[in-house]
Amino acid sequence: MTTPGRQMHLGVFVLGTGNHIAGWRYPGAAQSFEDLSVVQEIARIAERGKFDLIFLGDNLATEPGMHPSFAARFEPLTMLAALAATTTHVGLGATSSTTYNEPYNVARAFASLDHLSHGRAAWNAVTSSGGKAAENFGRIHPEHDARYEVAEEFVDVVRGLWDCWDDGAVVRNLETGQYIDPAKVRTLDHKGRFFQVKGPLPTSRTPQGQPIILQAGSSGPGLALAARTADVVFAVVQDLEEAKAGYVALKSRMPAFGRHGDEIAVLPGVMPVVGRTEAEAREKLNTLQGFVNTTNALSMLSSRLGQDVSRFPPDDLVTELPLPDSSHGFARAMLAKALRDRMTWRDLFNLTGAARGHWVICGTPETIADTLQQWFEERACDGFNILPAYFPGAFDDFVDMVVPILQERGLYRREYAGTTLRDHLGLARPRSRLFAS
Ligand SMILES: Cc1cc2nc3c(=O)[nH]c(=O)nc-3n(C[C@H](O)[C@H](O)[C@H](O)COP(=O)(O)O)c2cc1C
Known part of the structure; x- marks a missing residue:
């Protein structure tokens, strides 16, 4: 049953060459993630579809065999700063690692983006599961739980600085010449296990007060960090019942931190392949699959599972694998699905090629809207992170064919009610905790 007035939230996962590993080969598809005009077009479509946010991930190491938008991309905050100038409503989310950054730099960058965008900034706090980044920072990659220990303190310092x-505080009194009221600016004086940060930032309180915090970890420590600090969680799902269990598992942790479940929007990633008929949708997916380059897809699957899978005969059934520390939620969700559905390695490889381990739905606008509605109403989620297979066409299809159905059914906004990302998410603007008392 729907709670009266409960509305879906929608984000879009932006990769210029498409979320499908071979999306850029689809006729008419954008072929670069290093092209501002491509991402500007995606942002325009997102605003036409009244999306809550667009999201740019990040990786701190590259290899030629990766997904093309992981192999060659811009630093995401730089891209979002440019987008802030050409958009008016859509939230602007980007990844910054808690393992390979200083909290002061991250707090300052997102505070700046929040000002530049008039209240639309969102930080995806990730611990960086890929160990290759360490080689670019002259560091040894910390193990999984140690990364989360750092992340817990890192997020607190960032929020403290905000x-x-x-x-x-900025009074700009022309008569007295006073520019800043010193009574309204304080130091943080953080002295913790990992960070010593005095503060304040040279950036005033931002339009949202606190920019939005996104998270996508699904391990125990990942869920704990999300339950305590996140506003939006990107979930990795393949199955309705698993998604419902994950939703409850996250939300039930929140009261321990003095939070209500409604303070987090859980958005599973989904790649909708939309056709005017079932046959057309299926044909689109087949066309995309036909473009998959075996080497790239194998390397993507190996990276998701944290081990070389080319050693398995493709037509053998997938068997239980010990997953290393570096693997993440995708690996667990994909392996569980492969075992449940008795997939061969080739099937799993195709699944990964299609959506990098995310959930794929293929159908008409109505059947896709039906599925999204069911997931939303049965509380498997609070909305979706849409992963168009290619841009702009597959995103246009979703916004022009599926969104109107969700709107007609009263599940999704027809207009933005406010201008900040907090407004879209229905989250109040917080008072500074340092001054509230
Ligand atoms: C939608 C989504 C986006 C993500 N974006 C990034 C990213 O940009 N950079 C990154 O290093 N990890 C990214 N991740 C990985 C997770 O943030 C997380 O680090 C990983 O799942 C390991 O955490 P866990 O062990 O708690 O599951 C993303 C995951 C999801 C589901």
């Missing part, structure tokens, strides 16, 4: 300025 709280160092009270509203109204």
Whole structure:
């Protein structure tokens, strides 16, 4: 049953060459993630579809065999700063690692983006599961739980820095010549296990007060961090019952941190392949699959599972695999699905090629809307992170064919109710905790 007035939230996972590993080969598809005009077009479509946010991930190491948009991309905050100038409503989310950054730099960058965009910034706090980044920072990659210990403190420092300025601190009094009211700016004086940060930032309190925090970890420590600090969680799902269990598992952890379940929007990733008929949708997916380059797809699957899978005969059934520390939620969800559905390695490889381990739905606008509605109403999620297989066409299809059905059914906004990402998510603007008392 729907709670009256409960509305879906929608994000779009932006990869210029498409979320499908071979999306860029689809006729008419954009072929670069290093082209601002491609991402500007995606943002325009997102605003036409009244999306909550667009999301740019990041990786801190590259290899030629990766997904093309992972292999060659821009630093995401730089891209979002440019987009802030050409958009008016859609939230702007980007990844910054808690393992390979300083909290001061991250707090400052997202505070700046929040000002530049008039309240639309969102930080995806990730611990960086890929160990290759370490080689670019002269570091040894910390193990999984140690990364989360750092992340817990990192997020607190970032949020603390955002709280160092009270509203109204910049007074610009032309008569007295006072520019800043010193009573409204404080130091943080953080001295923790991993970070010592005095503060404040040289950036005043932002339009959202606290920019939005996104998270996507699904391990125990990942869920704990999300339950305590996240506003939006990107889930990796393949199955309705698993998604419902994951939703409850996350939300039931929140009261321990003094939070209500409604304070987090859980958005599973989904790649909708939309056709005017079932046959047309299936044909689109087959066309995309036909473009998959075996080497790239194998390397993507190996990277998701944290081990070389080319050693398995493709037509053998997938068997239980010990997953290394570096594997993440995708690996667990994909392996569980492969074992449940008795997939061969080739089937799993095709699944990965299609959506990098995310859930794929293929059908008409109505059948896709039906599925999304069922997941939303049965509380498997609070909305979706849409992963168009290619841009702009597959995103246009979703926005022009599926979104209107969700709107007609009263499940999704027809207009933005406010201008900030907090407004779209229905989250109040917080007062600085340093000044609230
Ligand atoms: C939608 C989505 C987006 C993600 N974006 C990034 C990213 O941009 N960079 C990154 O290093 N990890 C990214 N991840 C990986 C997760 O944030 C997380 O680090 C990983 O799942 C391991 O955490 P866990 O062990 O708690 O599951 C993403 C995951 C999902 C589901």
